[in-house]
Amino acid sequence: MARCQTTNTHAAGYLLTQTRNNEKGKPTITYMNEKSSAAPLKSLDEWEEDVLRRYPDPDSIAKEKTVDEYRNYDAPVRDTVKEFYRLNHTYQTFDFVQQKRKEFLSFSKAQMTVWDAFDFLNGLVDDSDPDTDLSQLQHLLQTSEAIRADGHPDWMVLTGLMHDMGKVLCLFGEPQWAVVGDTFPVGCAYSEKVVYPEFFQQNPDYANPTFSTQLGVYEKGCGLRKVTMSWGHDEYVYQMLKDYIPEEGLYMLRYHSFYAWHREGAYDYLLDDHDGDMLKWVQLFNPYDLYSKNPTPPNWNELKPYYESLVKKYLPAELKF
Ligand code: FE
Ligand code: FE
Helix, strand or coil: CECCCCCCHHHHCEEEEEECCCCCCCCEEEEECCHHHCCCCCCCHHHHHHHHHHCCCHHHHHHCCCHHHHHCCCHHHHHHHHHHHHHHHHHCCHHHHHHHHHHHCCCCCCEECHHHHHHHHCCECCCCCCCCCCCHHHHHHHHHHHHHHCCCCHHHHHHHHHCCHHHHHHHCCCCHHHCCCCCCECCCCCCCCCCCHHHHHHCHHHHCCCCCCCCCCCCCCCCHHHCCECCCHHHHHHHHHCCCCCHHHHHHHHHCCCHHHHCCCCCHHHCCHHHHHHHHHHHHHHHHHHHCCCCCCCCHHHHHHHHHHHHHHHCCCCEEC
16 A cells, blocks of 8 residues: 555655756756655645644534644654655745646546546555544545535535545655645745745745745736646646636635635735635635544445536546546
């Protein structure tokens, strides 16, 4: 079973520096091993558990725990998450994102039905505690079922079902820090509202005059559609499904990990009116993703007919990866 280890030669190294010193002006990328930190998280869920600690469910706080109890977690867990963010903030440069977009957005790696894709995604498990953790499909179903129970439109249920499909990037050998984690714009100054902002000082872009002003390579109010986000499962699944799901759902897919925006209100100088209209949809989606986790797995056999017809209604017979 895979847990987002670095498995191929490309991903086994970590991006250290990028310079534009060859004749064609293309970036020259130097990789360096950071052995001890190949996969600091025991599973991708550890990142989500950390998000939950930052943004605890107001209802559960009232019922079960105090905010302090949520925020007070074991130092070893905090350290792995911190190390994960150190890698993420250090290596997600503007050029790194361009390179990943080129590598993955041609969707030439694989082609499979949605159901085979769920089987594939379920190869990602938390091997630290296999008895209590839900599979990826179970998290997706709990999200979509919570949306359905509240009577939202069927395309939003489908969005819930598909929102983490981009985590298959791990199974293509991508390191954790290039699959999950809070996302943020690249090519402009980093907001202090992004978690662990101090680690951005290690990013080569931090001292690059092109990228380090407030607007960087963007224009004021240009809209998020013109902004390049750090690379990960959000952008990948958005690009995969952009022809099939309504705009509101596409915003949910594309920006669900952009907490600095939808939770903290940062980067307002990059937004346009359309982003303003879409924000409420991203915010509507987020609690279903964060707070629908439940130890009881959904009964897939009972749910299957509904989801088969939902998938058929919106998606092609096979998806490209
Ligand atoms: Fe996600
Ligand atoms: Fe999720």
